[in-house]
Amino acid sequence: MNKLRTALIYTAMLAFSVGIFFLIQRYGRSLVASGPRTPFGTAATSGGDVLTHVLLALVVIIVAARALGAVFRWMNQPPVIGEMIAGILLGPSLLGRVAPGLSAHVFPSLVVPFLSVTSQVGVILFMFLVGLELDTGLLRQRTRAPVVISHASIIAPFLLGATLALWLYPSLSSQDVSFTQFALFIGVSMSVTAFPVLARILTDRGMQKSRIGTIALACAAVDDVTAWCLLAFVVSVARAQPERIFATLGLTAAFIIVIFVLVRPAALWLVHKQATNRLAAQSTFVIVCAALLLAALATERIGIHALFGAFLIGVVVPHDSSLAQDVRRKLEDAVVALLLPVFFVFTGLRTQIGLVHGSRNWLICALIIAVASLGKFGGSFVAARLTGLSWREAASVGILMNTRGLMELIVLNVGLDLGVLSPALFAMFVLMALVTTFATTPILQAVTRGRQPAP
Amino acid sequence: MNKLRTALIYTAMLAFSVGIFFLIQRYGRSLVASGPRTPFGTAATSGGDVLTHVLLALVVIIVAARALGAVFRWMNQPPVIGEMIAGILLGPSLLGRVAPGLSAHVFPSLVVPFLSVTSQVGVILFMFLVGLELDTGLLRQRTRAPVVISHASIIAPFLLGATLALWLYPSLSSQDVSFTQFALFIGVSMSVTAFPVLARILTDRGMQKSRIGTIALACAAVDDVTAWCLLAFVVSVARAQPERIFATLGLTAAFIIVIFVLVRPAALWLVHKQATNRLAAQSTFVIVCAALLLAALATERIGIHALFGAFLIGVVVPHDSSLAQDVRRKLEDAVVALLLPVFFVFTGLRTQIGLVHGSRNWLICALIIAVASLGKFGGSFVAARLTGLSWREAASVGILMNTRGLMELIVLNVGLDLGVLSPALFAMFVLMALVTTFATTPILQAVTRGRQPAP
Numbered sequence: 001m002n003k004l005r006t007a008l009i010y011t012a013m014l015a016f017s018v019g020i021f022f023l024i025q026r027y028g029r030s031l032v033a034s035g036p037r038t039p040f041g042t043a044a045t046s047g048g049d050v051l052t053h054v055l056l057a058l059v060v061i062i063v064a065a066r067a068l069g070a071v072f073r074w075m076n077q078p079p080v081i082g083e084m085i086a087g088i089l090l091g092p093s094l095l096g097r098v099a100p101g102l103s104a105h106v107f108p109s110l111v112v113p114f115l116s117v118t119s120q121v122g123v124i125l126f127m128f129l130v131g132l133e134l135d136t137g138l139l140r141q142r143t144r145a146p147v148v149i150s151h152a153s154i155i156a157p158f159l160l161g162a163t164l165a166l167w168l169y170p171s172l173s174s175q176d177v178s179f180t181q182f183a184l185f186i187g188v189s190m191s192v193t194a195f196p197v198l199a200r201i202l203t204d205r206g207m208q209k210s211r212i213g214t215i216a217l218a219c220a221a222v223d224d225v226t227a228w229c230l231l232a233f234v235v236s237v238a239r240a241q242p243e244r245i246f247a248t249l250g251l252t253a254a255f256i257i258v259i260f261v262l263v264r265p266a267a268l269w270l271v272h273k274q275a276t277n278r279l280a281a282q283s284t285f286v287i288v289c290a291a292l293l294l295a296a297l298a299t300e301r302i303g304i305h306a307l308f309g310a311f312l313i314g315v316v317v318p319h320d321s322s323l324a325q326d327v328r329r330k331l332e333d334a335v336v337a338l339l340l341p342v343f344f345v346f347t348g349l350r351t352q353i354g355l356v357h358g359s360r361n362w363l364i365c366a367l368i369i370a371v372a373s374l375g376k377f378g379g380s381f382v383a384a385r386l387t388g389l390s391w392r393e394a395a396s397v398g399i400l401m402n403t404r405g406l407m408e409l410i411v412l413n414v415g416l417d418l419g420v421l422s423p424a425l426f427a428m429f430v431l432m433a434l435v436t437t438f439a440t441t442p443i444l445q446a447v448t449r450g451r452q453p454a455p
Numbered sequence: 456m457n458k459l460r461t462a463l464i465y466t467a468m469l470a471f472s473v474g475i476f477f478l479i480q481r482y483g484r485s486l487v488a489s490g491p492r493t494p495f496g497t498a499a500t501s502g503g504d505v506l507t508h509v510l511l512a513l514v515v516i517i518v519a520a521r522a523l524g525a526v527f528r529w530m531n532q533p534p535v536i537g538e539m540i541a542g543i544l545l546g547p548s549l550l551g552r553v554a555p556g557l558s559a560h561v562f563p564s565l566v567v568p569f570l571s572v573t574s575q576v577g578v579i580l581f582m583f584l585v586g587l588e589l590d591t592g593l594l595r596q597r598t599r600a601p602v603v604i605s606h607a608s609i610i611a612p613f614l615l616g617a618t619l620a621l622w623l624y625p626s627l628s629s630q631d632v633s634f635t636q637f638a639l640f641i642g643v644s645m646s647v648t649a650f651p652v653l654a655r656i657l658t659d660r661g662m663q664k665s666r667i668g669t670i671a672l673a674c675a676a677v678d679d680v681t682a683w684c685l686l687a688f689v690v691s692v693a694r695a696q697p698e699r700i701f702a703t704l705g706l707t708a709a710f711i712i713v714i715f716v717l718v719r720p721a722a723l724w725l726v727h728k729q730a731t732n733r734l735a736a737q738s739t740f741v742i743v744c745a746a747l748l749l750a751a752l753a754t755e756r757i758g759i760h761a762l763f764g765a766f767l768i769g770v771v772v773p774h775d776s777s778l779a780q781d782v783r784r785k786l787e788d789a790v791v792a793l794l795l796p797v798f799f800v801f802t803g804l805r806t807q808i809g810l811v812h813g814s815r816n817w818l819i820c821a822l823i824i825a826v827a828s829l830g831k832f833g834g835s836f837v838a839a840r841l842t843g844l845s846w847r848e849a850a851s852v853g854i855l856m857n858t859r860g861l862m863e864l865i866v867l868n869v870g871l872d873l874g875v876l877s878p879a880l881f882a883m884f885v886l887m888a889l890v891t892t893f894a895t896t897p898i899l900q901a902v903t904r905g906r907q908p909a910p
Contacts, residue, residue, distance in 0.1 A: 006600070006603055006842060009603060009838075009841055009842075010602070010603050010606070013603075013606065013607060013610060013838075014606070014610075017610040017613070017614055020614050020617075021613075021614060021617055021638075021642075024614070024617045024618055024620070024621060024638060025617075025634065025635055025638060027621060028617075028620065028621050028624060028634035028635075028637075028638055029633075029634050029635070031621070031624050031625050031634055032625060032630070033624055033625060033627075033628040033629060033630045033632065033637075034625060034626060034630075050568065050571075050572060051572060051575050051576075051755065051761060052752065052755050052756065052761075054572055054576070055576075055748050055751055055752040055755065055761065056752055058748055059745055059748045059749050059752060062741060062744065062745050062748070063745050066738070066741050066745075113505065113568075113569075114568075114569065114572055116505075117505060117506060117509055117569055120506050121506075121509070121510075145461070147465070148461055148464060148465050148468070151465070151468065151469070152468060155468060155469075155472040158472070158476075159472055159475050159476060159479070162475075162476055162479045162480075162483075163479055165479070165483065166479060166482060166483050166486070169483060169486050169488055170486050170487060170488060170489055171489060172488075173488040174488060175487070175488045175489075177488065178484075179480065179483035179484050179486055179488075180480055180483075180484070182483075182488075183476075183479060183480060183483055187476075281788070282788050282791070282792055283521070285788045285792060286517060286521050286788075286792045286793070289517065289792075289793060290514055290517050290518050290521075293510050293513055293514045293517070294514050296510055297507065297510040297511055297514060300506065300507050300510065301507065306506060306507075306510065329784070329785070330784070330785060330788050330789060331789070333736070333737050333740045333741075333785050334785060334786070334789060336737070337737055337740060337741045337744075338741070338744060383464075383468075386464055387461060387464075
């Protein structure tokens, strides 16, 4: 092929075509269109605007969460605290107060529904991942001690929370919420442990293989399952008309049976298919995603929360199968680093720290933190001692179980959505989640000093 | 540890706590809350509903797209045709007509904004992946012949399209759209080639390493870059007030300079950092995602399309670096199998095949298909012959370049959003995209019969 000839052909072609287009345009300009004067596109103006705002909000959220997460990682704290704080700082508690104009520009009311749905989908996918990582073998091997410790660590704060509710209900609840709903919710909000944050703290400190580490992990896993069952129950009580509670509970039981009798064998079959390379990885991925969305939809319709279905689908996939590893690899970073920050910021946008003002409110807030910590630590410490752990081990387990993090925020958002928690109580419980999560690492360090490998 | 003792402790604990809770509840029931009667949660009713509908729509979309994609794969056709058809079938053209109630239940108007934003974000991420896979070396190595063939295959349908616009403008355009905008858009819509679909067809037929295959791939790659530049130009012309066109073009030039002078070295530095394990894979992933969203935001604000910025960020990351492979692994399946189907269905929801009725409209539709195919095939065939390919090779390249697929739909949606394409023209062009993509495989098979390895 001749270089010169190619260049000539090309130049001629370009010149010719530009000339032709101008001829066409010259003639066409005199034409008159008969169509309506209004443009056809409905999304012409609003569609682009929404996209711009959503993109802007996403960028700000992802960068802020990452930056504050890095700061807390550098402080030897779990980065999740930084992401939670980033959310609160971007909300009405700081940005909205200091720079209302900027806040309205970055998070105008028209992006809030998108952030809401994105954060909910993110949490659904995250709960699926939590279920996927749940080592059901861990639950079965060492059932007794962890179950006792874990359930003690749920019951103690739950009962203390319900008792506290006696004092909080008259002043801080809506008349539409019955005391039973209120007390159940306060109880659940007190008794959540964040399995992923706990696992992260143990890994950061090289303790995940130690005796305390494995016991704490098993306890937290039992805690997770129990807390989600409890939440599902509480939500069904809070949502349903009294006469519908039994229908909800019946449907929930039926759903769980379907999952374990029909979906679990299907999951095992799929795992086998993929392990023997008889199904493309992408197809498996789509099937798993469709199943988890469907399960989330089913539990949402039943009246317990969408999270519950996604979590169960994660549970029935064996956590060490190549399918689980493949799906986790494909979802984890996008969910943890892109979607969860949206959840934190969405939570932060709803957290009005300003509502906690005056000495009485701060006293309530301090009481909530004290009751939550005392119940969680006390319950697990006593149970751990009774089941044979040493003082130091029992104390470490108790401190670890007091980690709340993300899971607590999920429960609180459900409570706010249901109208059971008032915005002021919501803000107090968010502060409680922050303080208990933040306190875990330094206190653990003090108790186990010199007994664990360097981080 | 004594089994019996553990069991006893556990039972006592449970019984005790249930008793306590009933005591608390009994006392608490007599309390009266002082809060307002209305529940606090604003999202209590609408929030959950939106989530349910979004989940339902997502499940239906993902399953339908996958199922029809599998059918077309089984027919030796690229699955993307099946996904496009799934979108049309779920829209007003079939489901909305046959079962309007079901259609309104699955895709109520309140989920449409969410589908719109999700599909746009999906396409932005997809364009980033297309840019990421673009082998800039391929463009540089064999520049001349592919550039001539590719540009001929753009110019010929572009000019034919602009000529056709002379006939279409008086009857099918809004008065708000100038002839120049209209003609430019019809021209671009005619001249798009779908690089990913073409690559897929070649891979399916084992032709990607053959002489025709590499030439066609290089042509399609040049085509991609050229078509997106052209689209950016056309969008800026269509959107901007006449006096702002130069500002838009100036900002675009500045943006491209920033990308290649500042962002490209930063990308290379990041690639190096990651390859030497000095930065966690998740951090790199977040940085890349934040950069692509930021670039998308910038180009959207400039007035060319958000796609353009995301594509350029993909281009500046070396396509064979471990960073590119890692990011692709994490995004590809989620984008291709979960988000792009949303785009297809969103496009389908906007496609009203019913608007193409009467012999005149079908004649226009047939003309559009003929002009698009003739221009694309003719332009690339003649240029391929002139640059030295054999008859058969030139014909194969011409047939391959006529593949449109997803890229065409992106251009058409932009046209509809801008109000330049009427819904009727949009439907005709969607049909054109379907027909030309569908025709590629059988015609290619007829021309190259017995000359390529079995699929």
